[in-house]
Amino acid sequence: MTVSFPSIDFFRALQARMHDERERFKRLGYFDTVFGVRVLDAGRTHAYVLSFEVFECTGVRETADLSAEPVDFVLEGDLDTWVEMLRNIQQHRAADVAHSINTLTHLGERMRVVYDDPDGHDKLYRFAESVQEFIDLAATLDIEYAPRQAASHAGA
Amino acid sequence: MSYLSSVDFFEDKDFLDRYRYTMRTGELDLSWMQAATEKVQCEPQNPRRGLTFRDLDVGTYGFTNMPELIRANRSFAPRGAEIPAGVPDLQAEVNRKSEVWAYNIEGYYEEAMSRQWNATTDVPWDELSKYELPEEIGKAYSQLLTFLTEVEMIATDVPAKWMGRLNADFFEVKNFIATQAMDEARHAEVFRKRALTTGWGLMRASLSNECNLKFLRDADSFAEASLTLHLQAEGMVLTLFRFSELISPTEVDKKMFRLVMQDEARHVGYGMQHLKWVLDHFPEKREVIHRHLDEAENFVFGGGYATEVLEPFIILSGKGMKQENIQQGLKITAQFNLKQVDEYFERLDKCGLPERRERSKLAQINEMTRAVIAAQA
Amino acid sequence: MAYFAAKNFFEDPELLALTQKVFSGELTLTWYDSPTEKIACKPADQARGFTYEDCNVGTYGYTQLPEFIRKNYSMAARGSQIVPGLPDLGYTINRKSDVWSDNVGALYEEAKARRWAPAVDIDWGALKAAPLAAELEAAMSQLCTSLEEIALVMMEFPSRWVSAINQEFIELKSYLCAQMIDEARHVEVFRKRALAGGSGLKRASATVEQALKEILFAETYPEASLACNLLLGSLVLDILQHGAAVSAIDNRIFRLCSQDTARELAYGMGHMRYHLAHQPHRAEFLQDFLDRTEHTFLGIAASPEVLEPLIVLAGHGTAPAALGAGSRRVQAVLRQTVDRYLRRLAAVGLDRRGRSRLPHFFAAPN
Numbered sequence: 030m031t032v033s034f035p036s037i038d039f040f041r042a043l044q045a046r047m048h049d050e051r052e053r054f055k056r057l058g059y060f061d062t063v064f065g066v067r068v069l070d071a072g073r074t075h076a077y078v079l080s081f082e083v084f085e086c087t088g089v090r091e092t093a094d095l096s097a098e099p100v101d102f103v104l105e106g107d108l109d110t111w112v113e114m115l116r117n118i119q120q121h122r123a124a125d126v127a128h129s130i131n132t133l134t135h136l137g138e139r140m141r142v143v144y145d146d147p148d149g150h151d152k153l154y155r156f157a158e159s160v161q162e163f164i165d166l167a168a169t170l171d172i173e174y175a176p177r178q179a180a181s182h183a184g185a
Numbered sequence: 186m187s188y189l190s191s192v193d194f195f196e197d198k199d200f201l202d203r204y205r206y207t208m209r210t211g212e213l214d215l216s217w218m219q220a221a222t223e224k225v226q227c228e229p230q231n232p233r234r235g236l237t238f239r240d241l242d243v244g245t246y247g248f249t250n251m252p253e254l255i256r257a258n259r260s261f262a263p264r265g266a267e268i269p270a271g272v273p274d275l276q277a278e279v280n281r282k283s284e285v286w287a288y289n290i291e292g293y294y295e296e297a298m299s300r301q302w303n304a305t306t307d308v309p310w311d312e313l314s315k316y317e318l319p320e321e322i323g324k325a326y327s328q329l330l331t332f333l334t335e336v337e338m339i340a341t342d343v344p345a346k347w348m349g350r351l352n353a354d355f356f357e358v359k360n361f362i363a364t365q366a367m368d369e370a371r372h373a374e375v376f377r378k379r380a381l382t383t384g385w386g387l388m389r390a391s392l393s394n395e396c397n398l399k400f401l402r403d404a405d406s407f408a409e410a411s412l413t414l415h416l417q418a419e420g421m422v423l424t425l426f427r428f429s430e431l432i433s434p435t436e437v438d439k440k441m442f443r444l445v446m447q448d449e450a451r452h453v454g455y456g457m458q459h460l461k462w463v464l465d466h467f468p469e470k471r472e473v474i475h476r477h478l479d480e481a482e483n484f485v486f487g488g489g490y491a492t493e494v495l496e497p498f499i500i501l502s503g504k505g506m507k508q509e510n511i512q513q514g515l516k517i518t519a520q521f522n523l524k525q526v527d528e529y530f531e532r533l534d535k536c537g538l539p540e541r542r543e544r545s546k547l548a549q550i551n552e553m554t555r556a557v558i559a560a561q562a
Numbered sequence: 563m564a565y566f567a568a569k570n571f572f573e574d575p576e577l578l579a580l581t582q583k584v585f586s587g588e589l590t591l592t593w594y595d596s597p598t599e600k601i602a603c604k605p606a607d608q609a610r611g612f613t614y615e616d617c618n619v620g621t622y623g624y625t626q627l628p629e630f631i632r633k634n635y636s637m638a639a640r641g642s643q644i645v646p647g648l649p650d651l652g653y654t655i656n657r658k659s660d661v662w663s664d665n666v667g668a669l670y671e672e673a674k675a676r677r678w679a680p681a682v683d684i685d686w687g688a689l690k691a692a693p694l695a696a697e698l699e700a701a702m703s704q705l706c707t708s709l710e711e712i713a714l715v716m717m718e719f720p721s722r723w724v725s726a727i728n729q730e731f732i733e734l735k736s737y738l739c740a741q742m743i744d745e746a747r748h749v750e751v752f753r754k755r756a757l758a759g760g761s762g763l764k765r766a767s768a769t770v771e772q773a774l775k776e777i778l779f780a781e782t783y784p785e786a787s788l789a790c791n792l793l794l795g796s797l798v799l800d801i802l803q804h805g806a807a808v809s810a811i812d813n814r815i816f817r818l819c820s821q822d823t824a825r826e827l828a829y830g831m832g833h834m835r836y837h838l839a840h841q842p843h844r845a846e847f848l849q850d851f852l853d854r855t856e857h858t859f860l861g862i863a864a865s866p867e868v869l870e871p872l873i874v875l876a877g878h879g880t881a882p883a884a885l886g887a888g889s890r891r892v893q894a895v896l897r898q899t900v901d902r903y904l905r906r907l908a909a910v911g912l913d914r915r916g917r918s919r920l921p922h923f924f925a926a927p928n
Contacts, residue, residue: 058676059610083609125810131817132807136894147906148831154799154824155672157817188779190772193854194861195919200769204864208893211877211886213870217704217765218697226760228690235681238750241757261774262766263710263753271768273775298679298747305611305671310604328593334639338732341739342651342725348742349718349778356714356749363717363739363746366724370736371674374614377639377732381603381617388596390638392647396567398637399649402725403565480566487571489581493593496584511587519585546572 031171034115035068035075035108037091039172044079044086046166053162055084060159062152063088065095065103067143068111071177081156086163101149104130106140112174114140115167123165130161191271220267238291238357248291248357253466255280255352264354277352283466284408285351285358287459293451294357297364300447304375308441313382316435321506325497326434327385332494334376335390336422339398340452341369343414347407361455368448375441393491397484404477408463408470413481415456420532421485423449424525432502432517453532460536475544482547485526519558526551596643614667614733624667624733629840631656637729653728659840660783663832667733669825673740676825678818680751688811689758696761701874702812703761705805706752708770708868710763712798713752715774716826717745719790723783737829744822751815765867773861784837784844785851791830793852793859796903799823801872804895808875827906834910848912856920859903863896896924 032038047054054060060081068075076095080088092098106114110133117128126132130153133140144150153160194200207213223244229236242249246265258264259280260272279285287293318326344362351359380387401418404410426449430442463470489495495518500506502521503514530548533541542548571577584590599621605612618625622641634640635656636648655661663669694702720738727735756763777794780786799820806816838845862868869892874880876895877888900920907914915921 058674059672061672083607085609126807126813129806129813129817131803131813131820135803135807136891136898147902147909148828150902151799151824151827151831154803154820155676155828157821157824158676161817187781188775189854190776190858190861192772194769194773194857194864195923196857200861200864201923203866204869207866207869207873208889211873211882211889213873213880213885214866215870215874215880217867217870218700220704220764222762222764224760224762225757226690227754227757229686232687235679236684236686236754236758237681241754243757246757246763260766261711261714261771263707263714263763266707266763267765269765269768272766272771273768275775295679295681298750299682301674301677301679301743303611303674303677305613305674308612310612311608313604324594328596331639331642335637335642338729338735339637341735345721345739345742346725348721353714356753359714359717360746360749362721363742366721366739367743370739373639373732374736378603378612378614378617381601381619381622382612384600384602386598386601386622387639387642388598389593389643390636390645390648392645395636395638395648395651399565399651400567402651405564409564477564480564483567483571487567487569487574487577489571489577492580492584492590496589496591496593499584499589508587511589515585515587550572 031173033173033175035070035111035175037077037089039170040066040077040079040089042170043163043166044089046169047086047163050166051084054159057159057162059083060156062101062156063099064153064160065092065098065100067095067103067105068108069105070108081159101144101146101152103143104134104140105143106133108177110139114164115172115174118165118167119172122168124161130164131157188273191273222265222267234295237295239295242291251282251354253282255282255354258352258354261353264356275353278350279347279355279407280352281467282355283463284406285355285459286462286466287358287455288462289458290357290361290455293455293458294361294364297361297368297448297451301364301367302371302444304371304378307444308375309437310382312437313435316437318383318434319505321500322434322504323383324385324388325500327380327383328388328493328497329429329501330376330380330383331388332391332394332491334373334380334387336394336398337369337372337376339401340414340419341366343402343404343410346402347410351407365452368452372445372448375445379438379441389493391491391493393488394494397488400480400484408459408467409473409477411456411459412474412477415452416460416532416536417478417481417485417529419449419452419456420529421525423453424521424528428498428502428521432498434501457532457536460533460538464537471538474538475541478541478545482545486547486550519554523551523555523558598641598643610671613671618667627658627730629658631658631728631730634730635728640730640732651729653726655723655727655783658731659837661727661731661734661833662836663734663829664836665828665832666737669829669832670733670737670740673737673744673822673825676821678747680747680754680815683818684751684815685811686754686758692810693760694809695879697880698808698875698878699759700761700764701871702805702808703756703759704764704867705801705871705875706756707764708767708865708871709798709801710749710752710756711766711770712774712794712862713745713748715778716790716794716798717742717749719778719786722778723786727783741826741829744825748819748822751819755812755815767865767867769861769865770867773858776855776858780851780855784833784848785855787830787833788848788851789855789858791826792834792906793856793903794862795823795827795830796906797859797863797899799827800895800899800902801868804872804876831906831910834912838911845911849914849917852912852914852918856918859920860923863899893924900924
């Protein structure tokens with residue numbers, strides 16, 4: 030089954046894959062966080078809230094306004110960066126060094142970590158391995174990348 | 186108690202200027218690239234075991250070549266690194282290898298790291314609902330668990346107290362101490378949790394054993410602390426865990442005791458290998474060891490006052506409080522007591538202290554007790 | 563220093579009489595009707611297992627722990643029946659808000675669940691299969707040499723205090739044990755990384771060690787925790803992020819280490835929040851402490867043994883252009899690190915923006 034990125038179906042597919050591999054995720058340890066994903070697409074924003082508890086992804090939903098959501102942190106990047114990362118994961122079965130979440134967000138150049146509470150921010154690192162392995166599950170999906178939106182003009 | 190660096194770095198003009206110059210020009214000193222250290226490429230000798238500390242036992246990095254007295258390093262510098270001028274003194278009090286070392290210390294550490302089980306999830310707590318223990322068994326078991334949770338973390342506090350006093354070159358020992366600290370926290374945790382599932386909660390603290398804990402805590406040297414903690418006390422607790430597994434009221438408890446005894450055996454193993462090393466390399470310690478064991482064994486014998494430990498054991502091993510249960514329990518407990526002391530002296534024999542039996546009042550009383558039991562039988 | 567028993571038990575007629583009585587079948591049963599709370603705890607969430615939070619009930623729980631522990635200086639388990647005559651084991655930290663954090667139980671459970679073993683959880687063969695260029699490997703070895711020094715101190719910090727802390731705070735002491743083993747793992751993995759790559763260890767650092775000794779030898783536990791977990795932890799976490807971008811094997815090593823370090827930060831923040839909520843007058847003392855201690859951050863971050871390998875790794879080499887690019891990148895990293903550190907402090911009630919010397923130094927045009 031093909032899933033489109035970005036879409037709620039994509040993240041639901043990751044959730045399902047994580048459930049299938051729960052023994053592996055269990056060995057990584059407790060994974061207790063709620064974080065947001067924001068994909069910027071030429072003026073349009075796709076935003077999702079991903080909830081994790083104990084060893085499972087317990088919730089995936091789309092949201093119109095991520096800034097109003099009680100998330101620990103938000104991974105934010107433009108569509109091109111997300112797509113490049115996912116293509117890299119699919120090519121190598123897992124993100125290579127240049128495309129890991131850590132590298133992409135390191136200085137906020139390609140991807141940013143947005144947060145209000147430093148405690149929440151630090152959860153990205155407390156659960157770093159689990160976050161990366163969750164994203165790496167995209168290697169097992171058949172993904173159709175949505176075409177980039179035409180840039181919107183201010184005031185139009 | 187506090188220490189202040191030899192300089193406030195914000196006021197060290199040379200330091201600040203060098204940083205600013207580096208960042209402005211990208212010109213680096215890079216002298217560390219030519220550090221006067223050995224170039225090695227360690228590999229796993231056994232790929233299934235991964236890369237272990239034993240694989241790193243090469244040249245100046247290794248522990249085999251470590252001298253008996255650490256004269257060259259009183260800082261935090263990693264063993265084998267180049268030590269520049271100006272490193273601070275760590276105030277290590279123990280700088281003699283034979284005070285702390287043990288054969289196979291690196292093996293015990295790696296084993297500990299790979300065998301960290303989790304009291305929260307590795308005991309099948311949900312299966313406890315299948316069991317309903319009679320009141321006397323439940324209470325006796327809760328009391329035994331109360332004793333166990335009470336005493337376990339002395340083996341966190343005592344080694345941890347020494348960790349910072351050891352020279353940094355003995356990091357394999359420090360690392361082992363860290364694993365033991367965690368093991369004991371886990372033991373205190375699992376026994377506490379089990380006691381709080383029984384319906385009887387925790388019960389009575391043990392005065393006699395608390396005094397013994399104070400003795401363990403207040404040793405004069407690391408070697409003495411380790412001897413009584415790892416070899417004598419934990420050795421006897423290991424025997425207790427093995428008997429407890431035998432007399433466990435449920436399968437869940439058998440599993441729990443099997444898990445804790447793995448860790449305990451490792452600590453006892455370190456204790457034995459440490460004593461062997463001390464006797465092989467620091468023979469002057471022999472008489473000090475005997476004097477310390479004199480008092481340790483006094484506390485062991487004084488454990489007879491701990492009826493809050495002895496009596497639950499009798500009830501659990503006899504499986505009840507009727508007279509026939511008590512009689513059966515007394516037989517098993519007497520055997521346990523003999524075995525506990527026998528195994529202690531066997532360990533000392535194996536470590537190279539066979540003369541301990543002749544000197545020890547505990548050994549004499551043990552033999553007398555064995556004779557009485559045999560006569561009664 | 564050694565403690566001796568109150569009696570020579572081998573010549574104690576009272577003990578002999580008691581032993582004979584018990585072994586004749588006449589049990590004392592002094593413990594049988596212990597007046598402690600009778601409860602039966604069980605896991606609230608089977609998937610999570612049986613946690614300390616599940617045991618946070620009544621007199622056994624940590625929520626009901628008083629601020630000052632006056633009645634128990636022994637190792638008698640919290641909630642058990644205290645009997646007369648229990649010895650004083652010498653605890654000098656007996657005030658809850660000096661050590662506690664509301665997240666300490668959860669962090670202890672998380673630490674156990676997220677354990678890993680460097681010997682087998684790292685693919686050491688990958689180093690041989692895909693070695694770094696010699697100068698990058700040398701830089702990584704130097705960085706690991708410094709990180710091994712730092713990890714040793716971060717391991718010794720909890721060990722210095724744990725035996726001084728009252729046993730009533732068992733969850734906190736257990737968390738400190740977890741921190742010890744986490745940092746033992748870091749001592750191990752950084753040493754293994756340096757010795758497996760072909761370059762060996764490099765140079766210890768006088769400035770790093772002076773700074774580390776000042777942090778480690780802080781006078782009180784709150785100061786030590788603030789300096790080690792928050793100040794040093796903030797710097798270490800960002801260094802680990804930086805190191806994770808070097809190669810596949812380092813990606814995994816540094817990411818796993820960052821999990822452990824982030825947990826220490828979480829405790830450090832929780833501890834400060836709790837401490838200042840209960841002892842608000844301590845805020846100015848701690849501000850004063852940081853006024854004179856924050857220079858250690860500089861002493862470590864700007865020491866050549868830390869700074870230069872970070873630059874070489876960031877620029878991917880030692881050619882002038884690489885070093886220039888690497889310097890600019892590391893400068894940006896350190897600015898970000900300081901900003902994150904100050905945000906953490908502000909979040910716990912120690913706002914130092916406008917007071918700390920760090921932002922001005924790291925933001926200064928060079």
